Amino acid sequence: MSDSISLIRNTFSNNFSTEMLRNMGKAAEIIDGKKIAGEIKKELKRDIDKWMENNNNRAPSLVAILVGEDPASKKYVQFKMQAAKEVGITSSTIKLDSSVTENELLDLINKLNKDDKCDGILVQLPVPDHVSERRLCNAVDPKKDVDGFHINNIGKLCSNVDTFVPCTALAVIELLKRSKIETFGKNVVVCGRSKNVGLPMAMLLHSDYRNELPGMEATVTMCHRNTPPDELMYFTKRADIIVSATGVVNLIKADMVKPGACVIDVGITRIPTEDGKSKIVGDVDFEGVEKIAGHITPVPGGVGPMTVAMLMKNTFQAAKGLKAVIQ
Numbered sequence: 001m002s003d004s005i006s007l008i009r010n011t012f013s014n015n016f017s018t019e020m021l022r023n024m025g026k027a028a029e030i031i032d033g034k035k036i037a038g039e040i041k042k043e044l045k046r047d048i049d050k051w052m053e054n055n056n057n058r059a060p061s062l063v064a065i066l067v068g069e070d071p072a073s074k075k076y077v078q079f080k081m082q083a084a085k086e087v088g089i090t091s092s093t094i095k096l097d098s099s100v101t102e103n104e105l106l107d108l109i110n111k112l113n114k115d116d117k118c119d120g121i122l123v124q125l126p127v128p129d130h131v132s133e134r135r136l137c138n139a140v141d142p143k144k145d146v147d148g149f150h151i152n153n154i155g156k157l158c159s160n161v162d163t164f165v166p167c168t169a170l171a172v173i174e175l176l177k178r179s180k181i182e183t184f185g186k187n188v189v190v191c192g193r194s195k196n197v198g199l200p201m202a203m204l205l206h207s208d209y210r211n212e213l214p215g216m217e218a219t220v221t222m223c224h225r226n227t228p229p230d231e232l233m234y235f236t237k238r239a240d241i242i243v244s245a246t247g248v249v250n251l252i253k254a255d256m257v258k259p260g261a262c263v264i265d266v267g268i269t270r271i272p273t274e275d276g277k278s279k280i281v282g283d284v285d286f287e288g289v290e291k292i293a294g295h296i297t298p299v300p301g302g303v304g305p306m307t308v309a310m311l312m313k314n315t316f317q318a319a320k321g322l323k324a325v326i327q
């Protein structure tokens with residue numbers, strides 16, 4: 001061990017490994033979600049072309065239902081349609097006024113459930129307050145549920161049964177795998193407990209290799225809005241991996257991160273800038289944390305593009321009549 005490393009270890013803590021201490025002072029490796037998503041889409045295009053050629057299949061198809069005029073939702077759906085085009089998935093968006101009733105939406109979903117030319121259905125969230133998000137998600141045929149939001153699919157995931165898994169959770173797992181971040185026996189903190197992101201994330205990360213899920217084998221701690229700040233810091237400082245999905249800007253700061261840890265930022269918040277415009281930021285104080293972490297995802301360009309790529313993978317699986325995309 002070098003003198004400087006043993007000095008730091010003696011000064012600070014004996015809990016830091018030599019590898020972590022070597023990492024101190026070095027900028028973290030940036031996990032480029034946009035680039036990895038590009039690679040996945042290329043692989044997918046090749047697989048879809050082959051599947052269509054070999055089996056004389058029509059292209060997989062995806063239908064998005066977009067209710068109202070929320071600019072962020074419109075943008076996300078546009079990204080999804082663009083990605084579908086890139087990989088050879090036929091896609092369409094059904095745009096509806098925010099005054100549409102819940103029954104009208106349920107009728108539309110039923111029609112799409114019965115349509116043999118539609119493989120995957122997604123209802124872009126959020127929906128207006130007069131409509132129940134849960135009832136809509138549960139109306140989608142679980143076999144066409146490419147978002148993995150149907151209660152049967154959530155239940156299967158929580159029972160270690162292979163099924164459609166929400167795309168953001170899949171995106172994080174794929175980023176960890178492709179960046180060769182070890183999860184076996186590691187401490188992971190998931191910040192945020194939403195049913196669409198935090199919960200599926202935690203389920204996958206602690207999954208047992210003896211079941212159908214991918215066997216990530218981590219020790220997972222879930223923190224949320226009622227975790228006191230000093231307790232949050234207690235857990236994050238011991239975490240080998242932090243996944244933050246809260247929408248709280250600057251929640252994760254440098255002094256909360258163990259040297260060399262992998263920090264995955266799922267947050268997406270639009271904030272005003274000094275020039276009167278706006279920009280997208282995540283949950284992590286990127287400038288501070290990148291000096292401490294071993295790996296970090298940027299916002300934008302990290303988890304976001306990967307989530308869209310995983311939606312394309314789920315849609316291809318739906319077209320093939322199979323379930324999960326986890327390898």
Ligand code: GUN
Binds near residue numbers: 123125126147167168
């Ligand atoms: N709104 C924000 N994220 C998502 C998502 O992953 N799927 C859908 N359907 N709506 C969203």
